[in-house]
Amino acid sequence: MTLGPPLHEQVAALTWLQSLRLAPDLVTPGAKPEATLEAEAEALFGPLPLMGMTLLEIGAGNGGFSLAALRRGAVSAVVTDHLAWSLPGAEAGMATMLALEATGAPAQAMVLDPRALTPEFGRFDLVLGTAFFEQLFNPILALRGMSSVTGQVLLLETAQAALDEARPMLTATTRPMPYGALVSGWAPNPALMGPLLRDLGFVRVLHRAHPIEGAARGLYAAFKPDAAAGLAAGFGAPWRELAMPA
Amino acid sequence: MTPQSELSDQELLARIGRITWFHSLELRPGIVTPGAKSLAVLRREEEALLGPFDLRGRSVLDIGAWNGAFSFASKRRGAARVLATDEFAWTHPTYKGLESFELARAELGLEVETLQLDPTRMDASLGQFDLVLFLGVFYHLFDPIDVLQRMRAVTGQVLLVETHQDALEREEPAMVFYPGRTLANDDTNWWGPNPPLMLHLLRQLGFARIYYRDHPHYLPAEGSRTRGIFAAILPGAEPAMSAHFGIEWRDLGAAGAMRDFRP
Ligand SMILES: C[S@@+](CC[C@H](N)C(=O)[O-])C[C@H]1O[C@@H](n2cnc3c(N)ncnc32)[C@H](O)[C@@H]1O
Numbered sequence: 273m274t275l276g277p278p279l280h281e282q283v284a285a286l287t288w289l290q291s292l293r294l295a296p297d298l299v300t301p302g303a304k305p306e307a308t309l310e311a312e313a314e315a316l317f318g319p320l321p322l323m324g325m326t327l328l329e330i331g332a333g334n335g336g337f338s339l340a341a342l343r344r345g346a347v348s349a350v351v352t353d354h355l356a357w358s359l360p361g362a363e364a365g366m367a368t369m370l371a372l373e374a375t376g377a378p379a380q381a382m383v384l385d386p387r388a389l390t391p392e393f394g395r396f397d398l399v400l401g402t403a404f405f406e407q408l409f410n411p412i413l414a415l416r417g418m419s420s421v422t423g424q425v426l427l428l429e430t431a432q433a434a435l436d437e438a439r440p441m442l443t444a445t446t447r448p449m450p451y452g453a454l455v456s457g458w459a460p461n462p463a464l465m466g467p468l469l470r471d472l473g474f475v476r477v478l479h480r481a482h483p484i485e486g487a488a489r490g491l492y493a494a495f496k497p498d499a500a501a502g503l504a505a506g507f508g509a510p511w512r513e514l515a516m517p518a
Numbered sequence: 519m520t521p522q523s524e525l526s527d528q529e530l531l532a533r534i535g536r537i538t539w540f541h542s543l544e545l546r547p548g549i550v551t552p553g554a555k556s557l558a559v560l561r562r563e564e565e566a567l568l569g570p571f572d573l574r575g576r577s578v579l580d581i582g583a584w585n586g587a588f589s590f591a592s593k594r595r596g597a598a599r600v601l602a603t604d605e606f607a608w609t610h611p612t613y614k615g616l617e618s619f620e621l622a623r624a625e626l627g628l629e630v631e632t633l634q635l636d637p638t639r640m641d642a643s644l645g646q647f648d649l650v651l652f653l654g655v656f657y658h659l660f661d662p663i664d665v666l667q668r669m670r671a672v673t674g675q676v677l678l679v680e681t682h683q684d685a686l687e688r689e690e691p692a693m694v695f696y697p698g699r700t701l702a703n704d705d706t707n708w709w710g711p712n713p714p715l716m717l718h719l720l721r722q723l724g725f726a727r728i729y730y731r732d733h734p735h736y737l738p739a740e741g742s743r744t745r746g747i748f749a750a751i752l753p754g755a756e757p758a759m760s761a762h763f764g765i766e767w768r769d770l771g772a773a774g775a776m777r778d779f780r781p
Binding site: 409410412413416433434439440441442443444445456464467468470471517518 | 660661663664667685688690691692693694695696697698709714715718719722
């Protein structure tokens, strides 16, 4: 450890998006409570055998989900964000670096726009994006980039809309974000996700509602053709398989 | 320019016959290409699409030009420079689009440039054009958001979008996805946006005013509004270029502009 102000002072000097436990007696004062983060992490990661997996996280905020995945057995994480780390005055990037350093996690942080991803970036067993569609100008391009670096499984958490529609539909939204910007983005309905992800190279898509917010938000697990056999075996109810077009 | 062609009528008819045409073009008196769109249909479309604009001396980029009806119409309306682009239909084995375009251009003696380039690969290096025609292409794209952003990069003043639309009953901006052959049994159809969605996207891309009119052949009175025309105008565009929006057009930014889209 470098000598500097005590950790709790460094934590107090920054604005946090997520409440992360950095030490037994030190939780960052984030907009998202620790219990919410843990409930979401359990819903996303609970069914997946994370042991030994490499992770790429897109739109990581403060990296709370990456830290949760590492605690659950993932071997390494590349923790990235774009908007929340690069808006003028945004401290989320610095806060994330501090959290990764304080926990000694095998993780690396970088600014990354998922639209720029190509296979040359690497191949990750698990690619994760939370609060996903609602913050992207172009989620189709972002998903194409993410698919190109997904070795086995893509996990998404997102706002949803047009739930009354049986037809696949993407809705445009404009919402205030916790990092203080009004952001335009999108919200899919579940009917969209099977066919859209199929056309982006996934062969199987599972879905469940958000553990706290219900159907207003959705969780998706999408599997690549060469995902390890049995990787989806733990996804019991409330997860359900989405129909894929022929 | 005078017609360059030295083909006899017989030879011309033979060449026309080897191509599947989308546009009916009168290449010589009495010789009309047998397009899926008739001469009368194209005349109404041309008036609806290009009527509001003064193209004299201006530059026009036609995306997905196919046989070239709107490229040729722009040139005839006085455009100084017209660049016609396409790839899908131009390289298609039965549409033979580039061959068809070149045949028509030679017969009509119009000075129109061509560039075989798909809109998914266009960017600002193409230059900026006073009017960009993006007609019948939006819904053919798997990622129309990316391509619309590319269209913004090549637009100097006005982007004109003609598209299939859907989800008209919904108030919020939305687009319907058509996997496989869901729409019209055609696997090149991907998305059907509603007018609020087009307004949202075009505004996000920095267009200041967005005007809408119903497509002349898909009118609400005829029980269908499944195609629409959007004219998106950049801040600082010359008012004189787009001075003739008739009563068919509405400013989508005006209060209540979306109201009567919904049943
Ligand atoms: C319906 S036609 C419209 C032709 C002309 N602009 C008009 O309005 O009459 C569609 C055009 O989009 C082009 N296009 C571009 N990308 C396409 C794609 N991915 N699939 C099918 N057509 C595509 C075709 O080559 C064709 O010229």
